[in-house]
Structures are given as structure tokens and as C-alpha cells.
Amino acid sequence: MKEILKQELSIEKSRPGRRGVRFEKTQKHAADYLPGNLLRKDTPRLPELSEFDTVRHFTKLSQQNYSLDAQFYPLGSCTMKYNPKAYDTLSVLPNFAAAHPFAPESAVQGTLELAYNLQELLKEVTGLAAFTLQPAAGAHGELTGILTARAYHDAHNGQNRTEVIVPDTAHGTNPATANMAGYTVVNIKSASNGCVDKVALKAALCEKTAVVMLTVPNTVGLFEPEIKEIAEMVHSVGALLYMDGANFNALIGLAKPADFGVDIMHLNLHKTFAAPHGGGGPGSGPVGAAKHVSPFLPHPIVSCVNGKYTLADNRPESTNRMKAFYGNMAVVIRGYCYLRQFDAQTLKEIAENAILNANYVRACLKGKFNAFFDRNCMHECVLTPPDPHATGVHTSDIAKRLLDYGFYAPTIYFPLIVPEALMVEPTETENKDMLDAFVAAMEQIYDEIQTDPQIVKEAPHDQPVKRIDEVSAARNPNLRW
Amino acid sequence: MFIANTKEDRQAMLAKIGAKDIKELLAQIPSQFLYPALDLPRALTEAELTAHVHELAAKNKPLKNFIGAGMYEHFIPAAVPALSSRGEFLTAYTPYQAEASQGTLQTIYEFQSCMCALLNMDVATASHYDGATAMTEAALAACRITGRSEIVISQLLHPHYKEVLKTYTRHAGVSIAEAQATHEGTLDLNALKKQLSDKTACFILQTPNFVGSLEDAQAISAVVHNAGALLVSVVNPISLGVVQTPGEYDADFAVCEGQPLGNPVSFGGPGLGIMTAKKAYVRQLPGRMVGIAKDKDGRRAFVLTLQAREQHIRREKASSNICSNEALCALNAVIYLTLLGPQGLKEVAQLNLERAHQLAEKINGVKGFSVNTKMPFFNEFVVTCSVPAKQVIEKLADKNIAAGYDLGQLCPQMKNCLLVCATEMRTEKDLQAYADALRGI
Numbered sequence: 001m002k003e004i005l006k007q008e009l010s011i012e013k014s015r016p017g018r019r020g021v022r023f024e025k026t027q028k029h030a031a032d033y034l035p036g037n038l039l040r041k042d043t044p045r046l047p048e049l050s051e052f053d054t055v056r057h058f059t060k061l062s063q064q065n066y067s068l069d070a071q072f073y074p075l076g077s078c079t080m081k082y083n084p085k086a087y088d089t090l091s092v093l094p095n096f097a098a099a100h101p102f103a104p105e106s107a108v109q110g111t112l113e114l115a116y117n118l119q120e121l122l123k124e125v126t127g128l129a130a131f132t133l134q135p136a137a138g139a140h141g142e143l144t145g146i147l148t149a150r151a152y153h154d155a156h157n158g159q160n161r162t163e164v165i166v167p168d169t170a171h172g173t174n175p176a177t178a179n180m181a182g183y184t185v186v187n188i189k190s191a192s193n194g195c196v197d198k199v200a201l202k203a204a205l206c207e208k209t210a211v212v213m214l215t216v217p218n219t220v221g222l223f224e225p226e227i228k229e230i231a232e233m234v235h236s237v238g239a240l241l242y243m244d245g246a247n248f249n250a251l252i253g254l255a256k257p258a259d260f261g262v263d264i265m266h267l268n269l270h271k272t273f274a275a276p277h278g279g280g281g282p283g284s285g286p287v288g289a290a291k292h293v294s295p296f297l298p299h300p301i302v303s304c305v306n307g308k309y310t311l312a313d314n315r316p317e318s319t320n321r322m323k324a325f326y327g328n329m330a331v332v333i334r335g336y337c338y339l340r341q342f343d344a345q346t347l348k349e350i351a352e353n354a355i356l357n358a359n360y361v362r363a364c365l366k367g368k369f370n371a372f373f374d375r376n377c378m379h380e381c382v383l384t385p386p387d388p389h390a391t392g393v394h395t396s397d398i399a400k401r402l403l404d405y406g407f408y409a410p411t412i413y414f415p416l417i418v419p420e421a422l423m424v425e426p427t428e429t430e431n432k433d434m435l436d437a438f439v440a441a442m443e444q445i446y447d448e449i450q451t452d453p454q455i456v457k458e459a460p461h462d463q464p465v466k467r468i469d470e471v472s473a474a475r476n477p478n479l480r481w
Numbered sequence: 482m483f484i485a486n487t488k489e490d491r492q493a494m495l496a497k498i499g500a501k502d503i504k505e506l507l508a509q510i511p512s513q514f515l516y517p518a519l520d521l522p523r524a525l526t527e528a529e530l531t532a533h534v535h536e537l538a539a540k541n542k543p544l545k546n547f548i549g550a551g552m553y554e555h556f557i558p559a560a561v562p563a564l565s566s567r568g569e570f571l572t573a574y575t576p577y578q579a580e581a582s583q584g585t586l587q588t589i590y591e592f593q594s595c596m597c598a599l600l601n602m603d604v605a606t607a608s609h610y611d612g613a614t615a616m617t618e619a620a621l622a623a624c625r626i627t628g629r630s631e632i633v634i635s636q637l638l639h640p641h642y643k644e645v646l647k648t649y650t651r652h653a654g655v656s657i658a659e660a661q662a663t664h665e666g667t668l669d670l671n672a673l674k675k676q677l678s679d680k681t682a683c684f685i686l687q688t689p690n691f692v693g694s695l696e697d698a699q700a701i702s703a704v705v706h707n708a709g710a711l712l713v714s715v716v717n718p719i720s721l722g723v724v725q726t727p728g729e730y731d732a733d734f735a736v737c738e739g740q741p742l743g744n745p746v747s748f749g750g751p752g753l754g755i756m757t758a759k760k761a762y763v764r765q766l767p768g769r770m771v772g773i774a775k776d777k778d779g780r781r782a783f784v785l786t787l788q789a790r791e792q793h794i795r796r797e798k799a800s801s802n803i804c805s806n807e808a809l810c811a812l813n814a815v816i817y818l819t820l821l822g823p824q825g826l827k828e829v830a831q832l833n834l835e836r837a838h839q840l841a842e843k844i845n846g847v848k849g850f851s852v853n854t855k856m857p858f859f860n861e862f863v864v865t866c867s868v869p870a871k872q873v874i875e876k877l878a879d880k881n882i883a884a885g886y887d888l889g890q891l892c893p894q895m896k897n898c899l900l901v902c903a904t905e906m907r908t909e910k911d912l913q914a915y916a917d918a919l920r921g922i
Contacts, residue, residue: 007583010591010819020820021558023828023905026835030723030827033834034857038695038725044598047591048822055560058588058816062569065584069568080574084483086527088566092745095538100548101749102886104878110540111748124520136610136751137805139792150652176792176802182652185797223509254507255514278809279585280575280607280769282751298648320648324551324613324641324738325749332750333534341530342483344519352503353484359506360494376498376506403581408574414793431485432494458777463580466777470579473774473786477763479604480594 007064007464010047010057011481020051045481064464066408068276072434074361076380076411076423077171077219079249079271083334084341087274091333101325105310111329112309116302118336119286122267125339125347126245127258128288132297133327138246141266141285142177142213144298144322148264148289149211149240150181151296151319158238161210165239167196169219169415174244183210190417194220194373196230205237215244216260217251219415219423221358221377231261240264240293248272249428250354250379253347263290274338275331284331298322350428354379357426357435364439368446372418380425382418383410386449393449393456395420400467401448401459405441544883545911547840549861549902550691551612551639552749553741555719555829556906557813558820561743565812575769575805579784580776585808586783589771592815599721599818599826600735601728602757607769608806609754612738613645616685616715618801619734619756620646621653622765623683623711625800630655631680633673633710636662637690640891642715646685660684666694666863667856670704677708683733687715689724692888692900693861694854698730706731718742718755719904720859722830727757734758743817744810753810764790767801832905833860836912840903843916850919853898861902863888870899873922880918 030039049057066073073080099108119131135141146164153161164178165186175185186204191197195218205212212234217223224230234241243257243265249272251257257265269275270283277283289297298319300311311326342350355378362371362381369383388394399409399422411423426435448456460467486494491503500506507515525533546554565571569584576582576589589607596605609615620632632650634643636659650657660673667690677684684705688696698714705712711733716724719741727735739753740746758766764787772786792799821829837860841852849867866873870887877884889896903912 007587009587009594011594014822019822019824020560021825023556023825023832026828026831028835030831030834033838034695034723037697037699038857040721040723040725041729042601042726043823044601044721044826046595046598046821046823046826047819048824049819051558051560051820054816054819055564057819058564059567061584061587062564062567063584064582064587065569065573066578066581067569068572068574071581073574075574078574082483083572084527086531088571090531090534092562092747093535093538095541095543097745097747098543098546098554099541099748100544100546100554100746100883101552102548102550103544103546103883104874107542107544107878107883108748109542110537113540114534114537121521127517136614136807137803139802139804140610140614143802147648147652171804172792172794172796172799173802173804175797176795176799179797179799180649180653180802182654225509225511228511228513251510253519254516255510256517259514259517276572277574278571279573279582279588279812280808281805282610282807282810283805320651321641321644322614322648323611323645323750324639324752325611328750329748330745330751337530337534340522340525340533341527343524344521346483346524347519347521348516349484352507353486355506356486356491356494356498356503359498359500363498376500376509378509399578400580403578408581409578428484432490460580464583465580465780465782468579468774468776468782468784470774470784470786473772473784474789477770477786478773479763479770479786480590480597 009481010049013049013053014047016048018048018050020049020054071406071408072430072438073408074410074424074426074438075408076425077246079425079427081427082429083274083276087334087337090337091330096333109309112302114336115332116304116309118332119302121339122286122288125252126288127256129291130294130297130301131286131288132301133286133332134298134322135285135287136323136328137281137283138266138268138285139173139177140322141287142173143180144287145242145264145266146177146181146211147319148293148296149242151317152293153210155317161208163208164210165204165212168417170213170215171219174213194222195224201233205233207237209237209239211240211242213242213244215246217247217378220373220382221380222373223378227260246271247379250351252351253344254351258290263293269331269335273335275334282328282331284328300326354428357430361424361426361435361439365442369442380423383422383424385420388420391449391453393453395422397456397459398445401445401456402441403460404462407438407441544878544881546883547885547901547903547915548883550886550900551738552746553904554746554906555741555904557743560820561813561816564816565809570812576785583783586771588812588815590783592811593771595815595818596755596757599718600757601726602735603760604763605757606766607771608811609756609768611752611754612736613642615736615754615756616642616713617646617649618767619713619736620683620685622762623713624655626762626765627682627711629680629682631658632683633658633660633676633681634685635660635668635687635690637692638685638687639691665855666692667696668701670700674704677710679709681708681710683711683713685713689717689720689859689861692863693858694856695724695858698725702730717859719830719833722826723834724859739814742814744813751807751810753807753814765800768803769806829905836903836905836907837862840912843912847916847919860904861900864899864901866897866899869896873899876922877918882915882918
């Protein structure tokens with residue numbers, strides 16, 4: 001397309017006097033109600049656009065995006081799966097959208113009943129004893145979970161427990177969370193098979209250990225086969241086992257974390273269940289706990305007393321509030337819809353398909369992009385490119401080249417223990433045809449690396465902009481107009 | 482259905498993998514844990530699910546809403562959800578691959594710019610979970626910047642915000658002290674002076690405060706800065722159409738709950754945490770930021786920037802564990818402000834001011850009820866009732882009115898006090914109905 005119409009900022013399209021919405025005229029001015037020293041002096045520099053200008057501006061912007069509705073996102077650990085459109089509509093029904101958090105409980109029984117039902121369903125799929133729906137995201141759930149563990153230890157003379165053990169494959173949020181909860185982070189190396197090194201774990205565990213944080217399946221896409229033994233080791237020193245449930249879409253219906261000895265875990269309703277990512281949020285990160293830890297979950301938890309649903313709970317040992325009000329209810333509604341639309345048999349098939357799809361991609365790309373751990377994986381596989389020292393082509397180049405083929409890129413350079421990692425999670429909702437197309441694109445890129453590496457190194461070629469110099473943005477930050 | 486692989490697909494895929502059946506792929510999971518019994522309800526069809534969720538929604542009783550207390554019902558122009566619900570925005574991921582995410586990135590840059598303009602501050606982040614967590618993270622940043630470890634808060638800060646602050650700081654080696662208010666319902670400047678010391682990292686001011694009164698932020702700011710502390714200001718974004726901005730009284734951090742900007746109340750979530758600061762503190766801010774860069778051809782492009790502060794790089798040394806933002810809510814906010822422009826913003830703010838003051842006047846005319854707020858207020862104020870506020874709320878609920886927030890739940894001495902809000906959504910007829918309902922008690 002010829003560039004006559006530039007992609008301008010809204011403020012660059014702004015013309016004095018244009019506007020998109022007007023309100024009723026008031027009888028008096030602000031100065032009639034407020035003293036002069038409390039009034040705003042300047043006019044804020046907001047864009048002045050008509051409604052039509054605004055619609056066209058944001059529609060054009062939306063077209064500058066890759067999105068799951070249009071593209072395949074093999075984004076490891078992020079679970080970019082399809083979310084049924086019915087939930088979009090149901091999550092914003094007027095009676096839900098207008099419910100005020102401080103309305104009388106008699107006026108919000110529908111919202112509370114739905115939340116209560118979801119708590120019960122999450123208990124069933126994890127085997128845990130209680131859930132709070134308050135956390136706004138996965139990382140927020142982690143912090144909730146670790147603070148819950150801390151409250152548990154405080155109540156059990158465990159104030160001397162100052163350490164949280166985290167494997168080196170963990171998401172960055174795990175150590176950052178432990179630090180925010182006031183704990184010292186003890187990083188342990190993984191074994192050569194990608195799983196927890198029991199010797200290293202044993203050496204790190206002591207009477208100072210408060211929590212061991214494990215992602216199951218872990219971030220290299222493997223299940224910890226010795227999870228039961230690990231849980232016993234953790235419990236034998238009086239510590240708690242925290243499970244990061246970011247990858248629970250690989251386990252739902254196949255196994256219950258409570259059975260392995262998990263004490264606390266968070267779930268991501270926007271990954272395992274059903275909420276679109278929205279370009280970065282909002283999410284929802286419910287936290288569940290086993291019976292002995294559940295009194296320490298933060299309030300509120302919805303309970304049902306004589307057929308009435310209520311937020312008034314009597315748990316004096318509870319960790320305090322994690323955010324204002326009661327959780328990301330619009331996302332909670334979507335999670336509930338998901339668990340009502342799929343029964344135990346279907347959930348099992350969903351998890352199996354997540355695993356089947358990942359293994360299929362791994363098998364198809366073998367010999368060109370080999371899996372770092374050459375064995376069956378769970379819902380994601382970590383691939384490596386042909387030797388970058390020989391080809392001069394790095395993982396970041398391959399990621400950008402994939403954009404030209406109409407695919408979003410895998411998660412790259414993570415987990416940190418795998419050099420040049422390309423972490424691929426096809427998710428359960430993609431079909432074989434799409435996976436075959438992705439494999440074909442990867443194979444073509446492999447050929448390009450041998451025959452025309454420059455085309456890969458200079459990618460992308462077909463996006464709204466060419467390769468961006470990200471370092472230039474940080475040097476002299478321009479963060480606003 | 483949800484899973485699109487057919488039986489034939491699965492067989493072909495298993496053959497390629499070299500596995501006999503799916504169970505072979507699950508060998509990593511110890512068999513004792515595999516395929517547990519699950520007691521879940523029957524799967525509903527989309528039609529059944531739709532009917533079921535509508536039934537649940539019908540159990541909520543829509544009330545004419547006069548409650549604010551941190552979440553405000555405002556008019557949302559139709560273009561806001563029409564644009565933000567486009568699949569290209571709704572189903573995109575965090576814009577890590579910038580070249581394929583210019584749409585989301587530019588909207589975040591525009592959001593940051595609009596927030597800076599609205600609050601009169603230098604820099605803004607891409608957003609946080611909600612106002613309470615944004616405030617808390619700003620206060621923690623103030624501790625890092627000043628090297629001090631005490632946070633002083635206003636007694637009239639939102640009760641949930643106080644709780645969240647306590648939760649987050651309990652294990653951070655930070656103490657919290659409260660500066661008392663006067664009987665007028667604003668901060669006691671002398672009490673604040675006494676509370677501040679060379680240990681104070683910051684003072685958290687809320688204006689309008691929890692009981693609706695506007696504070697003398699200019700005077701407070703001077704006192705706080707005299708003590709060498711930073712000022713964290715919590716504001717109502719709609720009020721800034723007419724009310725003095727944090728930038729005008731030299732706030733160091735200004736945060737707010739951005740829900741009123743184009744987002745529904747939705748039982749309190751998702752919220753939209755808006756975080757702004759002076760430029761000097763940009764590298765201490767937690768969370769995402771979008772900046773301008775150049776592409777290979779020298780064209781303007783947008784990227785996530787200053788990521789060296791964040792958890793995926795810094796791990797336990799990061800400024801926060803946050804790894805998302807409320808992007809969709811931020812998108813609603815920036816579309817809302819683009820539609821309103823400076824003039825629309827001023828109009829909606831004036832309309833809130835007028836409706837609330839009209840309501841106050843009507844309530845003062847009802848025997849047994851009087852407006853307690855003597856200081857200037859925006860769209861919310863306190864009413865003293867001749868009976869407990871709880872009772873007023875129950876009686877008005879019978880008339881399909883949500884009367885307000887019962888301040889008695891915070892302190893027993895205020896059991897007859899009701900916090901009442903009127904936004905532009907309440908018509909003059911609604912205000913009259915409210916006053917008539919009070920008369921009927």
C-alpha cells in the first residue's frame with residue numbers, strides 16, 4: 001500500500017473543536033461549586049476527534065496487530081488458546097456489569113452464586129480444599145500464595161523460616177514474588193534431564209526453608225516424575241510445596257495436584273480456562289490451598305449460609321486483602337462458563353490434545369530444530385536452532401522471520417537454562433492442519449538459514465514496521481506525547 | 482467442538498511421534514495419579530450455558546445506584562466496547578514481538594500520554610491491577626528512592642487501599658503510620674506535621690478522600706516536601722476535568738483507579754491501576770512501559786522499553802513481580818478519553834459536580850437527614866441520618882435504590898452516616914426519587 005495515509009498518533013490527528021461525545025449542559029459552572037484554588041488551571045492535552053475519527057483510528061490500529069483470532073501463537077508458557085465467543089457476551093451481561101461491590105448482598109446473589117460455584121469447581125479439578133478468586137493475575141496469585149504460606153508459618157512458630165527455594169527453570173515471577181514477600185531466594189540448578197535435581201534440592205532444604213516453588217509441568221515442558229518424593233522431602237523439613245499452575249492446561253482432568261502433596265497453587269483463568277489475553281490483561285489468578293493451609297488464604301472467600309451467598313467470612317487467621325474489592329469478576333465469569341461447558345471426559349481430552357499437539361510439532365521438526373530434551377514432552381517443547389555460531393542466525397532472527405510467514409513467534413530465550421531456546425506451545429485448540437503449516441514455515445526458515453541467511457537476519461519484511469532497534473528506546477525514553 | 486483434531490488426525494500424529502497411543506505420552510505422570518475421578522456437572526451446550534448464565538444474572542437485582550466508594554458508574558459511549566472488543570485487540574498477547582504488535586503498543590503509548598495529560602504528570606506506566614495495588618507499588622518505590630522506611634497515610638484513605646498497603650508492606654521492612662483527620666472530614670495539617678519525620682518516605686493523600694471531600698493538596702504537598710518526603714496522591718480521574726491536578730500541587734507519584742474511564746463497575750473487577758510519576762523516578766517504576774523507537778528504515782515504531790527493571794530480566798532483584806497490565810481496560814480508557822477530548826471531560830466532570838450538589842440540596846430538605854460534608858466535594862458526600870445507615874440502605878433497597886455506603890462498618894461512631902454518590906448517570910428524576918424514598922422512612 002502506498003504511504004499517503006500515515007499511521008499517526010491520535011494527538012496528531014487532533015483539530016480544535018472536534019469531539020466524539022457531548023454531555024448535558026449544566027446550570028452552573030465548576031467555579032460556582034468549588035473554590036478557585038481547587039480548580040484545574042490548564043486544559044489537558046487530550047486529542048480532539050469526532051466519533052468517526054476515533055472509530056477509524058482504533059480500527060486501523062487493531063489492524064496493526066497479530067491476534068489469536070487471525071494468527072497461530074506458538075507462545076510457550078502463555079497458552080494462547082481459543083476462548084469461546086459466548087463467554088465474551090456472558091461476562092458483560094448488564095446485571096453483572098452494573099453490580100456494585102458495595103451493593104447489599106441481597107442485590108448481588110447471582111454474582112456471588114457464580115463465584116461460589118467456580119470455587120467449588122476449582123476445588124474439584126485440583127483436589128484442594130479452598131479457593132480464593134481475589135488475585136488479578138498469575139503473578140498476583142503467586143504473591144497471594146506465598147503470603148498465605150507466610151501466614152501459615154507465622155501461626156506455626158515458623159518465623160525463622162526465611163528462604164524460598166526456586167529451580168533455575170522457573171518463570172522470573174517466582175523469585176520476584178518470593179522477594180516481595182520478604183523471603184531470601186535460593187536458586188537450585190536443574191538436573192541434566194530438565195527436572196528437579198533431588199540432590200541439589202536436598203542440599204538446599206533446611207529448617208529455614210519456608211516454601212519450595214515448582215512449576216508443574218515445568219517450563220521445559222516436562223512433568224516431574226518424582227513429584228511425590230519431592231513433596232515428601234519438602235514436607236519432611238516442615239516447608240510447604242507451592243505449585244505454579246501456569247501450565248495446568250496440560251494436567252486438567254489428567255491429575256489432581258492435591259494428590260501429589262501440593263499445599264498451595266495458583267491457576268490462571270486466562271490460560272487454562274477461558275479468557276482472552278487482551279494484549280496483556282486483565283487476567284485472574286485464583287489461589288487454592290490444602291485443608292491445613294486454607295484458613296490463611298486471604299479474604300474474601302464466598303460462602304453459602306442457609307442458601308444465601310455471602311462474602312462475610314469468619315477466618316481470623318486470613319492473610320489480608322490483595323487488591324481492592326473481590327477479584328476480576330468479568331474474568332471469573334468466563335472461567336465458570338468454561339467449567340460448565342466441558343465435563344470431566346472433555347477436560348481430559350483437552351489436556352491430551354495439548355500434549356499431543358506439542359509432541360507432534362517436536363517430532364515433525366526433529367533433525368532441523370531439535371528438542372533440547374529429546375523425549376516426550378507435555379504441552380510444550382523447547383527447541384533449539386541450528387548452531388548459531390556456524391550459521392550466524394540466532395533465535396531472535398527466526399522469531400522475526402516467522403512473523404513474515406504469518407505466525408506469531410514462540411517464546412524465545414526462555415527457559416534460561418536452554419541456550420537460544422524456542423519454546424513452542426501449540427495449545428489444545430489448534431488442529432493438525434495449522435500445525436502442519438507451522439512446521440512447513442519452520443522448515444522453510446531452516447532452508448533459508450542454509451541458503452539465504454540474510455533474509456532471516458533482516459526479518460521481518462512484511463510487517464507494518466521493519467526490525468525495531470529496541471535499545472534506542474531505552475537510551476532516551478520517549479514515553480508520551 | 483472445542484477440540485478440532487479428528488480421530489484420523491490423532492492417529493496420524495501419534496504415528497509421526499512414534500507412539501502407540503496417547504497414554505504412552507503420559508508415561509511421565511506416575512500412574513497412581515493419572516485419570517483421577519472427577520465429580521463435575523454435565524457439560525452444557527452453548528444454548529444451555531447461555532440460558533444458565535442469564536438465570537444467574539437475573540438473580541442480581543438492578544438497583545438505581547448511589548454508591549461510589551471507589552467504583553463509579555459512568556456513561557460508556559457505545560464506541561468504547563465496540564472498538565475494544567475487536568478480536569485483533571481482545572485476543573492479542575502482550576506485545577513482546579513489537580513488529581507484529583504495533584496496534585496494541587501504540588494504544589498503550591497513547592494511554593500513557595493521555596494519563597500524563599489528565600493527571601499533569603511526566604510519565605505513566607502501561608497500567609496495574611487496580612488503584613490500590615498501583616498506590617502500594619508507588620509507595621514502595623518511594624521507599625526505594627528515599628532510602629526511608631515509613632509510609633504515612635491519611636486516615637481518610639479508602640479502607641481497602643489501607644488493607645492492601647498493609648498486606649504488601651508487612652514483610653518489606655516498612656512501617657505505616659496514620660495522620661488523623663479533623664471533624665470536618667479532611668486531613669488535619671497539624672497532625673500530619675507531627676506524624677512526618679526524617680524516617681518518612683512518603684505521605685499517601687487521597688483527594689477527593691474516602692468521605693468525598695477535596696483536600697487542600699497544595700498545603701499538604703508543601704508540608705510533605707518540607708519533611709523531605711515524597712507525595713503519593715490518589716485521585717478520581719473524572720474529577721480532574723475540573724479539579725486541581727497532582728502535577729499542579731507537585732505530587733511525586735499520582736495514582737488512581739481508572740475504572741471510571743470507560744470501564745463497567747463489574748462488582749469491582751477488573752480495575753485499572755493508573756500509575757504516574759515525575760520523570761526522575763521513571764527507572765524506579767514497576768510494570769510495563771511503552772516507548773518510541775525507530776525501525777531499520779528509520780520509521781517511528783513502538784516497543785516495550787526499560788525492561789531492565791522487570792522480573793523476566795531481573796528476577797528476584799526486580800522492582801516488582803508484576804508481569805501483566807490491564808491492557809484491555811487501559812484500551813477502554815484511552816478510547817473513552819479520545820472520544821471525550823478536553824471539552825467532554827470538563828463537561829462530564831461539571832455534570833457530576835452539579836448532580837451531587839443538587840442531590841445534597843434535596844437531602845438537606847428531608848427531615849431527619851442532613852449533609853454532613855462541610856468541605857468542598859466532587860460527586861460524593863456524607864449524610865447523617867436519624868436512623869442507622871444500615872437501615873436506610875435496607876429500606877431503599879426495597880424501592881430499588883442502592884442508597885450508599887454504610888460508614889458504620891468502618892467505625893461504630895459513624896453508624897448513622899451514609900456515603901452517597903451521584904454521577905452524571907443519575908437524572909434529576911432519580912435525585913427526586915432518592916429524596917422521596919428518604920422521606921418515606
